[in-house]
Amino acid sequence: xxxxxxxxxxxxxxxxxxxxxxxxxxxxxxxxxxxxxxxxxxxxxxxxxxxxxxxxxxxxxxxxxxxxxxxxxxxxxxxxxxxxxxxxxxxxxxxxxxxxxxxxxxxxxxxxxxxxxxxxxxxxxxxxxxxxxxxxxxxxxxxxxxxxxxxxxxxxxxxxxxxxxxxxxxxxxxxxxxxxxxxxxxxxxxxxxxxxxxxxxxxxxxxxxxxxxxxxxxxxxxxxxxxxxxxxxxxxxxxxxxxxxxxxxxxxx
Amino acid sequence: xxxxxxxxxxxxxxxxxxxxxxxxxxxxxxxxxxxxxxxxxxxxxxxxxxxxxxxxxxxxxxxxxxxxxxxxxxxxxxxxxxxxxxxxxxxxxxxxxxxxxxxxxxxxxxxxxxxxxxxxxxxxxxxxxxxxxxxxxxxxxxxxxxxxxxxxxxxxxxxxxxxxxxxxxxxxxxxxxxxxxxxxxxxxxxxxxxxxxxxxxxxxxxx
Amino acid sequence: xxxxxxxxxxxxxxxxxxxxxxxxxxxxxxxxxxxxxxxxxxxxxxxxxxxxxxxxxxxxxxxxxxxxxxxxxxxxxxxxxxxxxxxxxxxxxxxxxxxxxxxxxxxxxxxxxxxxxxxxxxxxxxxxxxxxxxxxxxxxxxxxxxxxxxxxxxxxxxxxxxxxxxxxxxxxxxxxxxxxxxxxxxxxxxxxxxxxxxxxxxxxxxxxxxxxxxxxxxxxxxxxxxxxxxxxxxxxxxxxxxxxxxxxxxxxxxxx
Numbered sequence: 036x037x038x039x040x041x042x043x044x045x046x047x048x049x050x051x052x053x054x055x056x057x058x059x060x061x062x063x064x065x066x067x068x069x070x071x072x073x074x075x076x077x078x079x080x081x082x083x084x085x086x087x088x089x090x091x092x093x094x095x096x097x098x099x100x101x102x103x104x105x106x107x108x109x110x111x112x113x114x115x116x117x118x119x120x121x122x123x124x125x126x127x128x129x130x131x132x133x134x135x136x137x138x139x140x141x142x143x144x145x146x147x148x149x150x151x152x153x154x155x156x157x158x159x160x161x162x163x164x165x166x167x168x169x170x171x172x173x174x175x176x177x178x179x180x181x182x183x184x185x186x187x188x189x190x191x192x193x194x195x196x197x198x199x200x201x202x203x204x205x206x207x208x209x210x211x212x213x214x215x216x217x218x219x220x221x222x223x224x225x226x227x228x229x230x231x232x233x234x235x236x237x238x239x240x241x242x243x244x245x246x247x248x249x250x251x252x253x254x255x256x257x258x259x260x261x262x263x264x265x266x267x268x269x270x271x272x273x274x275x276x277x278x279x280x281x282x283x284x285x286x287x288x
Numbered sequence: 289x290x291x292x293x294x295x296x297x298x299x300x301x302x303x304x305x306x307x308x309x310x311x312x313x314x315x316x317x318x319x320x321x322x323x324x325x326x327x328x329x330x331x332x333x334x335x336x337x338x339x340x341x342x343x344x345x346x347x348x349x350x351x352x353x354x355x356x357x358x359x360x361x362x363x364x365x366x367x368x369x370x371x372x373x374x375x376x377x378x379x380x381x382x383x384x385x386x387x388x389x390x391x392x393x394x395x396x397x398x399x400x401x402x403x404x405x406x407x408x409x410x411x412x413x414x415x416x417x418x419x420x421x422x423x424x425x426x427x428x429x430x431x432x433x434x435x436x437x438x439x440x441x442x443x444x445x446x447x448x449x450x451x452x453x454x455x456x457x458x459x460x461x462x463x464x465x466x467x468x469x470x471x472x473x474x475x476x477x478x479x480x481x482x483x484x485x486x487x488x489x490x491x492x493x494x495x
Numbered sequence: 496x497x498x499x500x501x502x503x504x505x506x507x508x509x510x511x512x513x514x515x516x517x518x519x520x521x522x523x524x525x526x527x528x529x530x531x532x533x534x535x536x537x538x539x540x541x542x543x544x545x546x547x548x549x550x551x552x553x554x555x556x557x558x559x560x561x562x563x564x565x566x567x568x569x570x571x572x573x574x575x576x577x578x579x580x581x582x583x584x585x586x587x588x589x590x591x592x593x594x595x596x597x598x599x600x601x602x603x604x605x606x607x608x609x610x611x612x613x614x615x616x617x618x619x620x621x622x623x624x625x626x627x628x629x630x631x632x633x634x635x636x637x638x639x640x641x642x643x644x645x646x647x648x649x650x651x652x653x654x655x656x657x658x659x660x661x662x663x664x665x666x667x668x669x670x671x672x673x674x675x676x677x678x679x680x681x682x683x684x685x686x687x688x689x690x691x692x693x694x695x696x697x698x699x700x701x702x703x704x705x706x707x708x709x710x711x712x713x714x715x716x717x718x719x720x721x722x723x724x725x726x727x728x729x730x731x732x733x734x735x736x737x738x739x740x741x742x743x744x745x746x747x748x749x750x751x
Contacts, residue, residue: 049347057548081524081653081691207548211438214463218439219727224462225491228732232491233741248724258549261721262524262691288543288687288694288718294510335742385577390617391503413551419574421544437645439548443727455729462734478742487742491735 043241046190053123054079057263060090060121062176064201066240068274069178071117071188072250073206074258074285075267084264086144086287091119092131093271093278094138096149102277110210111278112150116179117271121206122193122209123172130171131225132147152179156189156197163195170194174205179273208257208264215256219249243272251283256283294394295345295416297322299470300431302332302342304400304411307394307453310481311409311425313340313400314461316430316492317474319347328473336361337371337400340396340478342345343380345395345416346431353395355412356384360452374401378420385418393413394427421452436444439464458490466493503737524692526654527557528569528662529623529634531647534674535703536625536632538568539679541654542713543689543694548616552693554713558700560589564708565626566669566700571639572619579620583607600626600633612641621651627702639731654686654693672703680715682741687717695720 060073068159077088093109102112105170118134137158138225141150150158155177170193182186190203202220204212215225225236241249250270265288270281299320303414304313319330320448334354341357344349360380364372372380378399399412410422413427421427426444428436438475439460458477465472476489524545529538540557543550559580565587568575583606583653587598611618623638636649650658661682662751664691668680676699686693697715702708 078691083689083691208438210434210467211441214435214439214467215442217466218443218459218463223466224459224735225729225733226735228730232735252442252723252725252727255721255723257438259441259553260437262545262548262550262694286718286720362631367616381578381583382574384706387500388503388573389499389578391505391507395505415546415551415574417572417574419544419572421555423552424554434549442723445728448728451731452728455731455733456727458734459729478601483677486739489737491737 037154039170056084056122056124057207057260058088058121059204059206059212059254059257059264060174060176061187061204061212061253062119062121062178062190062202062245063250064178064188064239065218065243066186066248067180067184069117069180069186070190070243070246070250070270070272071119071176071178072254072270073119073121073269074264075269076265077086078263083266086155089284090121090124090127091117091269091271092135093117093280094135094194095275095278096142099159106277108279109277110136110280112149113273113277115273115277115278116152116177117273117278119145119176119178120173122174126226127173127175130162130173130175134159139163148214151180152177152187153191155179156199156243159189159191160195163191163193163265167194174209176203176205178271181277184275208261211260212259215253216249243274247281254285294376295335295396296431298345298347299431300330300332300344300347301428301432301436301461301465301468301470301471302344302398302414303426303428303436303440303457303464304342304398305426305440305453305457305460305479306409306411306424306446307448307450309407310450310479311400311402311411312450312453312457312477312479313342313398313411314457314464314475314477315342316461316471318470318472319475320470321450323469325473331476332452333470333476333478335378337365338404338480339372339374339377341377342398342400343395344398346393348391349395353384353393353397357381358365360384370476371404373405374399374412375403375483377401378412378422381414382420384416384468385414387417389417400478400480401485402482407482430471431472432464435464435467436460450481454479454488462490462492502697523541524654524690525557525570525624525652526650526658526683526686526693527570527638527652528650528658528679528681528688529568529648530633530662530670530675531632533634534672535701537635537672537675537679537699537701537729538566538623538625539683539697539699539714540568541683541693543692544698545692551558553695556712558698558710560584560626561603562591562626564628564702565598565600565603565624566622566690566702568651568707570621574594575618575620578621578633579610579618580622581605583610591622599626599628599630600635600713601632604637607637607678607734608643612637616640616706623649623651625702626708627704627724632702632704640642650682652693657689658682659683676701676711676714684715684717698707703746
């Protein structure tokens with residue numbers, strides 16, 4: 036006779052509608068820019084589905100011929116919203132598509148050139164909370180410029196709780212990178228030498244260049260230690276000139 | 289009442305790093321019962337001759353293991369009439385843990401020391417059944433091990449002088465602990481060099 | 496000191512009934528292979544060990560020596576592969592001293608499978624055993640429950656399918672030593688790139704008839720980390736300090 040938890044009871048099989056596709060999403064809001072970055076690996080269990088998936092989409096008003104001629108490398112205007120999702124990628128894609136749809140109708144109906152970050156964030160909340168009891172299994176981060184032209188970032192949990200923040204990491208590598216950002220962006224636990232541990236190091240906006248370095252180092256680090264992170268790094272940068280995208284290789288093992 | 293994994297009941301972290309002719313090992317000082325803080329002076333690092341070992345995981349097992357190893361270290365000294373080397377101690381811990389393969393201690397130790405013959409810094413970590421992880425750079429353990437991995441992987445560089453290694457290991461520990469609800473509440477850092485060992489208590493958040 | 500102790504077993508059983516016990520062991524997610532060639536046998540492994548989705552060790556050794564010319568590649572629970580391999584290794588040495596004969600691969604295989612069968616699969620060791628002895632070169636694999644296989648090429652671990660894909664398409668009879676080393680390394684690399692449980696470097700061990708076994712540690716290193724964008728060295732005095740004490744002053748030994 037069996038006495039453990041196993042064996043004595045029949046096993047019930049159930050359909051699991053979710054899967055974990057790994058990966059990491061990172062956003063930093065600067066003084067007059069914002070960046071949103073993610074790795075490009077999409078995996079399930081121990082297998083890689085693709086080494087070049089796109090977890091971030093730049094949602095932008097259509098580019099005029101004049102804009103394209105002046106900024107050949109830009110993929111969006113300064114009114115764009117960088118929309119990033121991480122977790123179950125099918126849900127992420129669905130959410131991105133739905134938001135883009137909402138964004139287009141909003142711009143059309145209200146006869147505006149774009150959607151403000153505030154409104155975008157509230158809309159995402161509604162999309163997520165609308166599925167409160169069958170959630171989109173994703174961590175969402177959106178980046179853009181606010182109405183004063185300052186860098187702006189909102190992050191969401193799977194059911195729509197959101198907050199405006201300076202920086203945030205979502206996904207598999209979140210627990211590895213977040214303390215690093217606390218330390219290097221907000222200078223947590225750092226004092227000014229010679230003050231006898233009484234004066235904290237002053238927090239100031241980081242330059243775009245400095246932020247990009249941090250993002251790259253964060254991703255190469257997490258690639259070393261997390262098996263679902265790697266292959267490539269896509270960095271979207273939005274500032275007063277528009278949106279551009281950088282790609283860097285990450286380790287593929 | 290249902291609780292969770294025994295290795296995350298009490299909380300706590302240990303990290304060790306190698307530097308240029310030096311090695312550092314650090315721990316937080318919290319002992320808790322789930323979310324309730326119980327003590328802020330629970331040191332997790334023990335000295336065995338010139339070898340230092342940090343124990344994370346279930347506090348009762350960490351304590352049992354630390355005194356079992358003290359006993360074994362004393363016997364080693366009596367039999368061999370010499371100090372134990374960190375590599376040897378790592379193998380001793382490994383076999384001690386593996387002995388309980390089918391009823392393990394819920395503790396993951398971290399060893400740090402300098403080899404007295406070669407002067408080489410040595411750090412090693414274990415899982416709860418004694419698999420040795422002998423890294424050249426750093427070892428992390430405890431409830432914030434993910435956070436520590438991220439910190440160490442980003443901050444660490446080889447061949448740091450003791451003064452610089454102190455800053456690096458301290459910042460790694462502090463920022464990792466701040467992103468873990470059941471670690472922190474004080475911290476202690478041991479800096480081990482050829483002729484001196486210093487122990488420094490850090491100024492930390494108290495929440 | 497011999498054997499296993501079950502002191503904590505009852506306590507842990509109790510804990511298990513009350514709590515959701517899940518102690519994490521280091522597992523070598525792993526890709527391992529073994530290939531026979533015209534004058535011997537070669538085994539190879541990757542060097543990543545994991546705890547769940549986290550990489551615990553980036554350059555661990557999965558190639559174990561059981562006798563000078565009998566080596567073993569291990570996948571599964573890292574502590575088990577190490578322990579079982581050391582145990583049989585020391586038994587082989589005692590047997591060699593007692594019989595005054597070189598240890599044979601078949602005897603190590605028999606000892607391994609009997610030990611693993613006795614433990615009914617609770618020792619999570621999946622091994623590729625290879626070596627040369629007076630009867631020639633041999634290659635076997637053992638599963639955790641004690642079953643064994645013989646073959647000209649073998650692969651085991653989470654990356655075994657990726658590796659076997661390479662072996663099945665590239666293997667041919669009577670390869671030279673260099674061909675075998677290349678094929679083994681290529682098979683491991685397939686695991687490194689395509690299996691998330693495997694990564695970092697390739698270790699190889701060559702056992703050739705009439706020669707000493709040769710361990711080629713980090714034979715290939717295709718995953719060296721690039722230099723960071725910047726140094727994260729802190730200004731000295733950045734960390735807040737409460738107090739410092741010197742806890743041991745070692746005498747410098749000046750005697751000769």
